Amino acid sequence: MTDLTFLALATVTVASSILALEARDLVYGAAALGIAFLGMAGLFFLLDASYVAAFQIAVYIGAVVVLILFTVMLVGPQLGEPPLELKRLSLLAAILLSLLLGTAGAVSSASAFPGPDNCGSGCDLVGLSNALINQYGVQLEFLSLVLAAAVIGALTLAKTETKAE
Amino acid sequence: MGNPIIDLLTSTYFLEIAVFPGLLSIAILGALLGWMERKLTARVQLRVGPLYASPAGGILQMFADIIKLLFKELTIPDGADRFFFIMSPVTALIIGAALLGLIPFAPGIQIANIEVGLPVFLAIVTLSPTIVLLAGWSANSKFPFIGGLRALFQQTAYEIPLWLSTLGVVIVTGTLSLTGIIEYQQNSGWLIVPQLLGAFLFLVTSTAEMERLPFDLPEAESEIMMGWQAEYPGPLFMLAQGPAFVKLYAFSALFTTIYLGGYLGPAPIPPIVWFFLKTILIITLIMLFRSTFPRVRLDQLLRQGWTTLLTLSIANIIIAYFLVVGIPAI
Amino acid sequence: MVAQGIPEETGYILFLFAATILLVVVVRIVISPRDPRPTPEKRAPFESGQISAGPGRTRFIIQYYPYILMFVVYDVIAMFLFAWALNLRALGSTGTIPVLIFMVVALPPLAYALHLANQRENW
Structure with a gap:
């Protein structure tokens, strides 16, 4: 069942970060950024970094997202641009970058990084x-x-x- | 054997979340706290308060209000952002309910026993002024927007002293988990004694966090017409006001846990009763603030928050430091 | 607790929650049917009877910007202070020296920011 939690959190994080970048209305984008940070906090909890997770919520969502929201509301809606069109070159760049990052991730997880130890007896x-x-x-x-x-x-x-x- | 549905319904986890200390008890206690506030402020002001809705002293008044509000029409103002307009009060309620999942009500009754319970509680609470800002912005109307902005600035004034006043508790007990803090108080006495200044600061800053008088700038009733809640129709208005009482309950429960020893108390009275007695005491104290003090101004609040409150919380940290490390060691 | 997986009852609780909301909505529709079309009066912003003029999101309170900035930075500082406070009994006074230097470096900008915030004409 842990996989289900991870999958749900990862989907939420990735989806809201895409939304944060692509949303036309910047306030939606800032709120989606907040949800992405919330997903990251959940992932930190899954990695048993509960201290980091708690302060991720407090500092990132509680302070940084608020500052971004305030700035976006101050500047106004004229700053939002329509989503960029999918040109061929940008599609190629996206595919290459995903391949690069995926390879890096696979290599690093297959190497001798010590995995997160489930702190069942209390986190350190x-x-x-x-x-x-x-x-x-x-x-x-x-x-x-x-x-x-x-x-x-x-x-x-x-x-x-x-x-x- | 046994019917799986009965097993489900009586499993501890389900009962804890759905009934007590979870959703149903939050709803009922929230309504009862609303009644208590109206009755208490009425008595202070030499009035009678809610009287007719019930067997005794109008105690069903809030339930009657909830039922009435459920049947009102949902009108959303022109140009309002529907998504945030509707989602903000719902999210605020979820935040309030999530807070109560962290508090130990009795030895064993706690929905989520996280080892970093205290920062997680404060972190979740930090999210609520963001929700108020979004709610005020989404209504596309001047007064709610001003209310939302005021909530934002009010948060910047008191949030740091709130975190720093609980830092004293962390120094003295050496743990971040709420059950650990109660265990410390079981061995070494209630933390309100060594941390009197911290408890006072926590009380003041948490009243500001809950947007209650004297810090109710975002919903200043006589100035900006219910502030960020002004445009909320019927059922959404109930959802917008409800979290205020849930947060009151949650903060008083946290104060009881970290300063007054939570559910600890001499034997013949069960721990859960001790917990509720102490929590109701703190709730009454905070409600009496409402009848006693006038509202602060925003610039007064910001200046005082960043000078007086911050200095006092740093002094509290220094006091706690010397309590732990000892005077000659400088 | 999250790392050990979600208990199965969660699904049932969510279902109960959704069922309650659905029940409330259905009861609402049955008991008080009303004309849901928005009229201009219903849609206008509420200003206690006054006809509102001007756009809705106008008045910005920008003169308190330094306070927001200080809040963001000192929230981060609070995080490090919590890490220090948690272990004070083991760290003792020698462990406090790095944190003391940390605070000595981080506090004077607070005074500068407060000084700037008091000069209202800057904003």
């Missing part, structure tokens, strides 16, 4: 926390720099210039 949240802080402490500092830069940069870009008093 403590291990996650230890690894994050002790092992990846330096990366954490860089991450904080990135976040600080994001705040300052976005605000500087968004504000209008103050008129000289």
Whole structure:
């Protein structure tokens, strides 16, 4: 029965991401993006990464999708374009890319990647926390720099210039 | 042997989801909480409140309202986006019901025991202002749209202090699962004592999350005419208002679980009764806020949320840190 | 719990749910038949009796944009703080130093953002 769950979640994720790209009305697209993230969170749960799944819902859908929705509503419907026509070259590109990604996926799953271990006896949240802080402490500092830069940069870009008093 | 349908109907999982603490009990409790709110605010305002619909004190009033609303006409405004208009209240109700699946009502009665129960609860709750934004946008009418935008900005004000106030609980107990938090409280006393500031912050920010007075900007009744719910006809109006009570129930249940020890309590009274006593106490407290405080302004809320509430939650985290690590270790 | 598969009762619960909704809809149609055609009055936006003028999605509150931005960034920061908080008893004060530096770097932009947000003429 696990396969059914995975299949349903995968279908939802892929279908809503296609919808997010192709929808004419951008608000539908943003909402479909939210559903795609929800599907991804479900997939994270299936992989027993429940911590990541919980924060995927909280941060991606709760914050990023909201920001996108706000921006889309602000800008208005004139920004949506009609779906692109299926030209031959783009069809060829799509087929080649699917082949490439499919091959990469098959190779990586057949190689010696350790599969997800079903944490039946409790997921290793403590291990996650230890690894994050002790092992990846330096990366954490860089991450904080990135976040600080994001705040300052976005605000500087968004504000209008103050008129000289 | 045994009839498979009877087996199905009495299997624990089915009973838990469909009856208690699942769908049927959510519906009935939601309606009863609506009655309780009207009666309580009426008494505070020296009125009588619902009186006629029943055997005692108008207790069937909300059920009468539900039946009345079911039979009203569904009119959708011009230019409204039908899909989101109809799906938003339904999704809000689903979110509210999903929240209650995470709470341990009694040792053994819990629909989903996830080891990251606390962040998942808060994450699901974070989705509801997005739904309100979509609902307000979809009605293609000025007042609902303003209500939806206000819900969005209100979320940005209180959401971080809400997460950070529960961070204190996580520090002290060292676990993210709700049953783990109750086990900690069984051994070391109710968490409201070391986390008094956190409990207060949680109460304030969760009242803001539930869009109740004093934070009911998105549905400000006297300013923008029921805000995002203004255009919702009959049955959809019921679906739009219902999640407010379900969220009230869910948040009070969460407060009881993480600060007041959930279902823990001395022996002669069964745990489930303890749980409900504590939850009703918190619900009454939150309902009394409604009769006591005036509404905040949006810019006041944003500024206070990001200065006062954030500072207090960081102070709470520092207090919890010193409680766990010990004072000399700096 | 999801990794162990969906119990079979789920299908029956969904069926019960759908049956309830269908029942309600049928009862509605039977008990109160009405003319479902929308008249112009029914379709107009509701403004407590006032005739509405102008498009529906007009007033935008843009001056609080910095708050949304801060919210997105600090939500991410909250995620890392939860990872730290969960294990504080084992990490102790030495484990807190990376997180302390993290917060020291991430908090001053908050002050800058609040300062910018207070200057209303920027938006």
